[in-house]
Amino acid sequence: MTTDALRATPKVETPLRRFLTDFFASKLAIAGLVGLTLVVLIAIFAPWIAPQNPYDLRQLDIMDGRLPPGSKSFSGMTYWLGTDDQGRDMLSGIMYGLRTSLAVGFGASLLALMIGMSAGLIAAYFGGWVESLIMRIVDIQLSFPAILVALILLAVLGQGVDKIVIALVAVQWAYYARTVRGTALVERRKEYIEAARCLALGDRRIVFKHLLPNCLPPLIVVNTVLVASAIALEATLSFLGLGLPVTKPSLGLLIANGFAYLLSGKYWISFFPGVALLFTIVCINLVGDQLRDVLNPRLQK
Amino acid sequence: MLVYLIRRLLQSAVVLLVMSMLVFLGVFAIGDPIEILINPQADQAEIARARNALGLDLPLWEQYARFLVNAATGDLGRSFVHNIPAIDLIFQRMPATLELAITATLMGVVLGVPLGMWAGLKPNSMVGKSIMAGSILGFSLPTFWVGLMLIMIFAVQLGWLPSTGRGETRSVLGIQLSILTLDGLSHIALPALNLALFKLSLVIRLARAGTREAVLQDYVKFARAKGLAQKRVVWVHVFKNILIPIVTVLGLELGTTIAFAVVTETIFAWPGMGKLIIDSINLLDRPVVVAYLMIIVFMFIFINFAVDLVYSVLDPRVRLSDAKA
Numbered sequence: 001m002t003t004d005a006l007r008a009t010p011k012v013e014t015p016l017r018r019f020l021t022d023f024f025a026s027k028l029a030i031a032g033l034v035g036l037t038l039v040v041l042i043a044i045f046a047p048w049i050a051p052q053n054p055y056d057l058r059q060l061d062i063m064d065g066r067l068p069p070g071s072k073s074f075s076g077m078t079y080w081l082g083t084d085d086q087g088r089d090m091l092s093g094i095m096y097g098l099r100t101s102l103a104v105g106f107g108a109s110l111l112a113l114m115i116g117m118s119a120g121l122i123a124a125y126f127g128g129w130v131e132s133l134i135m136r137i138v139d140i141q142l143s144f145p146a147i148l149v150a151l152i153l154l155a156v157l158g159q160g161v162d163k164i165v166i167a168l169v170a171v172q173w174a175y176y177a178r179t180v181r182g183t184a185l186v187e188r189r190k191e192y193i194e195a196a197r198c199l200a201l202g203d204r205r206i207v208f209k210h211l212l213p214n215c216l217p218p219l220i221v222v223n224t225v226l227v228a229s230a231i232a233l234e235a236t237l238s239f240l241g242l243g244l245p246v247t248k249p250s251l252g253l254l255i256a257n258g259f260a261y262l263l264s265g266k267y268w269i270s271f272f273p274g275v276a277l278l279f280t281i282v283c284i285n286l287v288g289d290q291l292r293d294v295l296n297p298r299l300q301k
Numbered sequence: 302m303l304v305y306l307i308r309r310l311l312q313s314a315v316v317l318l319v320m321s322m323l324v325f326l327g328v329f330a331i332g333d334p335i336e337i338l339i340n341p342q343a344d345q346a347e348i349a350r351a352r353n354a355l356g357l358d359l360p361l362w363e364q365y366a367r368f369l370v371n372a373a374t375g376d377l378g379r380s381f382v383h384n385i386p387a388i389d390l391i392f393q394r395m396p397a398t399l400e401l402a403i404t405a406t407l408m409g410v411v412l413g414v415p416l417g418m419w420a421g422l423k424p425n426s427m428v429g430k431s432i433m434a435g436s437i438l439g440f441s442l443p444t445f446w447v448g449l450m451l452i453m454i455f456a457v458q459l460g461w462l463p464s465t466g467r468g469e470t471r472s473v474l475g476i477q478l479s480i481l482t483l484d485g486l487s488h489i490a491l492p493a494l495n496l497a498l499f500k501l502s503l504v505i506r507l508a509r510a511g512t513r514e515a516v517l518q519d520y521v522k523f524a525r526a527k528g529l530a531q532k533r534v535v536w537v538h539v540f541k542n543i544l545i546p547i548v549t550v551l552g553l554e555l556g557t558t559i560a561f562a563v564v565t566e567t568i569f570a571w572p573g574m575g576k577l578i579i580d581s582i583n584l585l586d587r588p589v590v591v592a593y594l595m596i597i598v599f600m601f602i603f604i605n606f607a608v609d610l611v612y613s614v615l616d617p618r619v620r621l622s623d624a625k626a
Contacts, residue, residue: 136312140312140316143601143605144560144598144601145556145557145560145561147560147561147563147564148560148597148601151560151563151578151594152320152323152324152594152598153327154582155327155328155578155582155590155594156323156324156326156327156328157327228441232443235443235445235446236443236444236445236564239445239564240445240563240564240567240579241579241582241583242579242582252445255445255446255449259449259568262449262452262453262457263452263456263457263464265457265458267453267457270446270449270453271450271453274443274446274449274450277443277446278441278442278443278446281441281443282438282441285437285440285441
């Protein structure tokens with residue numbers, strides 16, 4: 001009887017469970033998530049799974065330079081995706097390049113998220129001249145295209161991992177600030193904030209413990225889209241020779257490296273890193289699209 | 302209206318000033334230009350003389366004031382590499398960039414509007430879905446990689462089109478244009494297509510959304526009820542009405558296209574100002590870098606100002622809300 005009674009009680013659908021069911025309703029989103037997980041795993045475990053350490057000069061043989069995909073080296077190793085001008089295995093190069101690209105993209109976006117989020121919350125919560133000032137800066141910055149802002153900063157700052165992270169953060173914080181402010185303005189007028197105020201809680205506590213968690217859903221969506229654009233922008237800047245130094249090749253730098261050989265028909269040096277880059281961006285965008293649909297309350301059935 | 306105008310003008314001036322300060326401080330104060338300008342074997346006295354001649358011994362604010370006064374009179378320094386005024390160098394290269402940007406925009410419209418309308422008229426057909434999938438891909442593909450693939454396919458494998466340079470140009474009113482000669486056209490095809498790709502995706506989306514909305518409107522229903530041919534309904538009644546938002550967005554996007562031309566010009570060795578800035582950054586030709594950044598920032602501030610002004614004329618709510626704030 002007890003088992004029957006248990007079965008009779010309706011299953012409680014927690015928000016997390018509902019979110020997961022909704023998210024996995026789309027086959028494309030699942031494919032995107034699987035692809036993204038794969039890319040992240042490859043990036044994390046690159047030193048253990050790559051056939052070769054592309055930065056260890058002892059493992060490279062200049063005689064193996066510019067071999068087409070599928071050729072064998074003197075030592076019997078097969079270069080599935082060919083080699084570059086230094087005799088580096090492209091497959092290993094891409095795995096290590098993904099590491100750099102993803103680290104810079106995710107890192108910069110996370111930093112921009114924190115800065116933009118704080119700025120947006122402060123603007124929405126305090127209002128008045130603070131809000132006018134912050135949002136004016138945001139408006140002005142967003143009236144310039146991202147690549148131009150990054151170009152100005154890199155022309156001024158020079159090359160380096162830290163420089164490109166600064167440039168990406170400077171480009172992206174404004175998007176987060178605008179999104180958070182929009183949501184926070186709506187949330188601020190709700191009863192729970194009023195209740196928290198009545199309890200005489202401190203401003204900081206209200207903003208970060210009460211207001212912030214309720215502003216998160218749109219932020220998560222914007223974040224996925226912006227991670228993809230950060231990765232693409234970093235690759236573009238590195239391709240132009242303004243981004244990362246040659247010692248830390250990201251996918252963009254690998255592609256730039258192969259550009260010189262493209263005209264003589266040696267396509268693989270540029271082609272495969274580009275495919276890896278495209279695959280990463282498309283996977284992130286697929287996940288982001290589905291997140292937007294699931295987290296948007298207006299679209300909920 | 303006047304209050305709004307003055308307010309907006311003041312804001313533009315402040316932005317320009319802040320930007321000039323950023324560029325000046327960054328480019329001239331972080332690195333020491335003396336190291337590049339002077340022979341490394343020069344002794345202390347020589348360095349001091351050069352420093353004095355260039356005004357680099359003055360306090361920073363005075364150098365900046367000098368820079369501002371010179372900039373206001375159109376003097377942004379001489380290029381170290383080409384040894385001509387930096388601003389002349391940029392104006393020489395500007396027509397090539399504008400030609401590329403405008404051709405790319407036109408390409409986006411001519412290809413994008415019919416494709417978008419098709420997708421809007423038949424949203425559930427295979428073709429409609431493929432067009433939309435293509436436009437999503439167009440947003441995701443990194444421009445520079447697409448450029449490389451275009452070169453690989455059309456220049457290297459097929460050998461149909463040249464991959465670098467402007468080709469033969471013809472002079473119109475003292476401006477060299479590539480689109481007027483057959484050779485020039487074959488040279489501009491790939492870079493313009495590359496630059497147009499993002500625009501194309503955008504136009505397809507706008508045209509599709511506009512068409513889907515327009516076919517539900519009464520004037521389209523009425524045109525159909527009158528017994529007009531489908532061709533006429535689509536190309537006269539629907540087409541005209543979806544153009545307004547597309548033209549607005551493309552006008553706004555022109556600046557972005559010029560900024561993005563940096564990437565395309567570098568790949569296709571198109572001799573415009575985008576390639577100039579990348580070359581100048583690599584050669585440490587600082588006056589050219591500063592001049593380019595100042596000119597493009599000025600251009601953007603001007604475009605934004607003009608757009609806001611037009612909107613405030615068209616929509617009184619904009620200027621009223623801003624005048625109060």
